[in-house]
Amino acid sequence: MLELLRGGIQSIETACELSAGLPVDLSLGDVDLLPPVVRGEKIICVGVNYANRNDEYRDNSTDPVWPSLFMRSYESFTGAGRNLWLPPESPQLDYEGEIVIVIGREGHRIPQSRAMEYVAGYTLMNEGTLRDWVRHAKFNVTQGKNFFRSGSIGPCIVHTGAVPDHTALELSTCVNGEIRQQDTTANLLFPFDYLISYLSIFYTLRPGDLISTGTPNGAGARLDPPRYLAPGDIVEVACPAIGVLSNGVEDDPQARGDMTVQLRGNASRPAVTFS
Structure with missing residues (x-):
């Protein structure tokens, strides 16, 4: 898929045309799906991008000026x-259900008026987050956002031609069949074309780059009391125009029960034991 994206948007459109009339060889149950783009150059995530999401923080702050x-x-x-x-x-x-922009054309300092010309398609993300670990640092959330296999991407890339109106896409997240998040891209503080243009000021966006556009309110940490994911839970991120991204939850099978890691502390930073 990455090579197809690097072939340009015309290459993707040709592949869509060629595959349209072909018979189906395998059902989804016969295959093990990876994220639809693997080893692209960048995964850029946008925080606090739905109009009512900022209110969840209860810090009396105004809506952000920049992403x-x-x-x-x-x-x-x-x-x-x-x-x-x-x-x-x-x-x-x-959990954090999100719609993801898949870049299909290289661009730098892209005008907002032309930004959507650089989009190959869309996919979905569960931007799984370890909430206590995002608070380990003062100015970033990197630790809590990068645990191995804590999130998911998929199930596929839907070509832009099949998504005629990206400005009013419905997005929802369910946990064990219960709707936790629900909103529409009409309520984005920073819409798709703005994000692409803004990011391209300091990045060179390249085919295969992913831009995850933010999550609606209703994440588990914001509920009272908080409701985090546990082994056996099923999380479904859905957008009618894109599909359903479904994942279960299990304890990390690579973790050894007898392994203890001690982080050395001091008077202002207490030692923490992980086991």
Whole structure:
């Protein structure tokens, strides 16, 4: 898929045309899905981007003037139908359903009026977050956003031609069948074309780059009391125009029960033991 994206948007359109009349060889149940783009150059995530999301923080702050941004690694994600891993270092694995822009054309300093010309398609993300670990640092959330296989991307990339109106996409997140998040891209503080133009000021956006556009309110950490994910839970991120990204949750199978890591502390930073 990455090579197809690097072939340009025309290459993707040609592939869509060629595949349209072909018979189906395998059902989804016959395959193990990876994220639809693996080893692209960048995964750029946008925080606090729905109009009512800022209110959840209850800090009396005004809506942001500029986007909040952070980066994630590919190894922090798995594909549709595969379990998220709950690490032994924290019980606070949270869900964040998001719509993802897939870049299909290289661009730098892209005018907002032409930004959507650089989009190959869209996919979905569960931007799984370890809530206590995002508070380890003062100015970034990197630690809590990059645990191995804590999030997911998929199930597929939907070509822009099949999404005629990206400004009013419905997005929802369910946990065990209960709707926790629900909103529409009409309520974005920073819409898709603005994000692409803004990011391209300091990045060179390249085919395969992913821009995750933010999550609605209703994340587990914001409920009273908080409701985090546990082994056996099923999380479904859905957008009618894109599909459903479904994942279970399990304890990290690579964690050894007899392994203890001590982080050395001092008077202002107490020692923390992870087991």
